[in-house]
Amino acid sequence: MSFRTRRYFHAFLEEDLKRVEDRIKEVPETRVELIESIYRYVTESVGKMIRPALLLLAAKAVGEVEEEAIELAAIVELIHIASMVHDDILDEATTRRSRPTVVRKWGIEGGLLFGDFLISIVSHNLSDLNPRYTKLVSKAIKRMCEGEFIEFFYPPSVHTYLKVIRQKTAILMTLASQLGAIAGGGRAEDLIRLGRYGMNIGMAFQIVDDILDLVGDEEIMGKDGKRDIKSGKLTLPVLYALEGEVGSGKDIMSLIEERKGIEKAYALSEEFVRKAKKAIDPYKERPAWEAMMDLADYILSRDS
Numbered sequence: 001m002s003f004r005t006r007r008y009f010h011a012f013l014e015e016d017l018k019r020v021e022d023r024i025k026e027v028p029e030t031r032v033e034l035i036e037s038i039y040r041y042v043t044e045s046v047g048k049m050i051r052p053a054l055l056l057l058a059a060k061a062v063g064e065v066e067e068e069a070i071e072l073a074a075i076v077e078l079i080h081i082a083s084m085v086h087d088d089i090l091d092e093a094t095t096r097r098s099r100p101t102v103v104r105k106w107g108i109e110g111g112l113l114f115g116d117f118l119i120s121i122v123s124h125n126l127s128d129l130n131p132r133y134t135k136l137v138s139k140a141i142k143r144m145c146e147g148e149f150i151e152f153f154y155p156p157s158v159h160t161y162l163k164v165i166r167q168k169t170a171i172l173m174t175l176a177s178q179l180g181a182i183a184g185g186g187r188a189e190d191l192i193r194l195g196r197y198g199m200n201i202g203m204a205f206q207i208v209d210d211i212l213d214l215v216g217d218e219e220i221m222g223k224d225g226k227r228d229i230k231s232g233k234l235t236l237p238v239l240y241a242l243e244g245e246v247g248s249g250k251d252i253m254s255l256i257e258e259r260k261g262i263e264k265a266y267a268l269s270e271e272f273v274r275k276a277k278k279a280i281d282p283y284k285e286r287p288a289w290e291a292m293m294d295l296a297d298y299i300l301s302r303d304s
């Protein structure tokens with residue numbers, strides 16, 4: 001696995017994450033060789049596996065990880081990969097996970113069609129499972145698409161930003177936690193609490209992602225930096241810096257520094273992490289609790 005900094009939650013989930021990774025690496029049956037090549041390419045390096053980790057931890061918070069949780073964890077990671085392949089087309093990104101993006105290698109056609117193919121695999125794999133998962137998964141994908149729509153077509157504001165990141169990022173993490181809660185045999189209240197944990201983790205994750213885009217090290221992140229500014233995407237630190245701004249003509253990075261855009265955005269991500277930790281209070285006695293707290297801390301301290 002390509003984790004730069006090995007964390008407790010990775011160690012805690014090691015065997016199960018390995019099973020998820022092996023499942024993801026199983027190339028789906030296809031008559032088109034090129035699809036196989038792209039599939040191998042995108043699954044070669046597995047990344048941080050945050051969504052599978054959320055799912056497995058939720059299952060462990062309420063019960064045990066069975067085969068169904070492994071399959072669901074592979075499904076959420078495939079949705080994530082598909083969304084990244086499409087997102088890289090929208091953002092004209094050239095690098096992800098330290099390698100050329102699918103769109104860079106196979107063009108818009110390749111990226112678009114491969115993302116569609118992955119979603120077809122998700123729906124195929126889901127059809128083998130209990131139908132109660134399908135509704136949650138399809139609702140989440142729908143909301144992710146809506147989030148991207150809002151981001152690209154609606155006027156930016158702090159309010160809109162929070163709505164967008166809830167939909168494009170936090171919803172998939174909420175889904176992961178909820179699927180894990182169900183697969184682990186949780187009750188309705190577990191679904192709510194663990195969903196809340198995933199949602200708040202997701203909000204903090206995307207804010208930190210947007211901070212890293214501005215000030216992170218491209219080599220460590222494995223993707224292009226300052227992409228948001230270059231493409232005119234107004235993320236939280238920028239929106240904070242521009243609040244009440246009447247065109248001083250100052251460079252945006254100086255404004256962000258002067259108005260403490262990064263610090264303010266980071267403070268909000270800390271607030272989300274605090275809420276995430278609070279949501280899992282009832283699981284303090286479970287062995288998964290410490291790993292869930294560690295994952296929450298990792299979201300704030302990560303550099304990639």
Ligand code: FPP
Nearest residue numbers: 082083086087091115141144145148168169
């Ligand atoms: C990354 O944002 C984008 C997302 C988390 C969501 C992308 C969602 C879609 C394209 C719609 C759903 C599509 C499918 C196929 C399910 P970012 O650009 O800020 O992050 P980055 O820096 O990692 O690119």
Ligand code: MG
Nearest residue numbers: 087088091093
């Ligand atoms: Mg992007």
